[in-house]
Amino acid sequence: MSRPRSITPFLFAVAACLVPITGSAKESQAGSTVSAPGTTDQWRGHTRHRFEVSGHQAWVVEPSNPLPGKPWTWCTEFPDAFTDRTGVPQLLEKGIHHAHISDFNRLGCEEQLRLMDEFHKVMVSKGFAAKVGLIGISRGGFMAYRWAQRNPDKVVFIYGDAPVCDLKSWPGGFGKGKGSPKDWQHAKNLYGWKSDEEARAFRGNALDEEPLSRLAAAKIPLLHVVGDADDVVPVAENTAILAERYRKLGGDIAVLHHAAGHHPHGLDDPAPVVRFMLGHLAPANPVR
Template sequence: MNRFIVWLMVRGMVIWALLSPGQAEPVRFGFPLEKVDQWHGHQRHVFEVAGKTAWVVVPDRPREGRHWTWVTEFPDAFLERTGVPTLLKEHGVYHAHVSDFNRLGCAEQLQVMSAFYELMVQKGFAKKPVLIGLSRGGFMAYRWAVAHPQNIAGIYGDAPVCDLKSWPAGQGQGKGSPSDWQQAKKLYGWTSDEQVNAFQENPVDDKPLAILAKHRIPLYHVVGRSDDVVPVAENSAIVERKYRQLGGSITVIAHEAGHHPHGLDDPAPTVNFIVQALQQANR
């Protein structure tokens, strides 16, 4: 066979391989200091915002409008059970995170989260993501959502902390975490019990829930009935009762578990909630 023809065939095969699904040259979004790597088998774009490391994972077949989920904490935990792989593989939903560990929704963290959100929207992502909050990440999700209810499609809380007096303070039935409680008091500038009790911006409190209900934000919680770290009665149960009284939409799924594992054996209900919330909010 003519060497030139052989060369053309080889060249064509190489080009086909490079451009085939999963092998194509990554599209750059133009993030600051953007790098591309792999995250659980998917292409991930890592960048910096507000001095923090952030990233967004690209789904197999991105949907129009760049719908996305935003996990606030523990981004590698219980992925299969929380539905993230299904969203990436079957629904074209991007998945994003900005790393600012254990800041518990303090004012400085909310500024970081806002800078991250603004950059994502600037780069063409949907204006209303679904926030995913696992454990203490739920508190962070609620704090930012209440400050920016016009910018979210919904909240998925999994064993979410909804009252700092429950966790990490441990003032009720739960174990609490003394070291994290000291961290929380430092972050919020609390030096007395009076200051702690005067704080009315926990997700269980009336004002935050009224704001979310006014903006018709759908809520979805997954909880373990035997959770002794973030007890349901002190957290999700209060949110559920009050939010329903306010006319808000909330789904709570309880399963036989403690604080772990997060998610469900079959994450279909979670996936359905996220997809529907994104579609309805980003029309």
């Protein structure tokens, strides 16, 4: 049976009919090339299709030989950061689509979660798998967890790379990490917190037990890659707490450590990450 090779009509339909075309959306990540919605360009040797959802630029990269059912990964933030180290190019070669919608530094606030819902709805309405593999890099990990904890039935796995799991750690800086006063004030504005005390009482962090229990109940596997010298998103204040709690809840999480700070993300050899992601997205197509 032949495999579908093109999703171009789908993306032009999205751009032309389903969402407003404002021309105002911009990529916030270094290294991105901004193209008009409804156009195509190249990304890591593959065709990338651009469109808009609710005025935000989105894109999906099409593998040369897409797998049936259109399994896909979604990088929530920094989609052009350390890509070769995160395993995404290998997944594309195995037939997995890769997508992103730009809404930089919104830290999983309610408005961003609604946009993420809309993006997922558009993708699924055009034939992509109902469950997606989430890739969360740094603060993008917080976004991934916030959305997954609201939508556990829509998630295959979460791969967090030096992920922010607690806003008190970053950007709050209330532990041993550097924090970011500007981003902490930004977070308080996004969430409507009037004081540090109100912000610190928030119980919707990625590592908080009640939202984390939703992922465990849904049996969503987790993988974190962390740098043991990370002084921006310290492991002890983020991944270590989340992992301990998730295991106590009966959840499955693996943590891969490497000798790094917050950067570089990913691994010198991302094979373990690729095996994890592909094993859940396309178990019939393992990586050895």
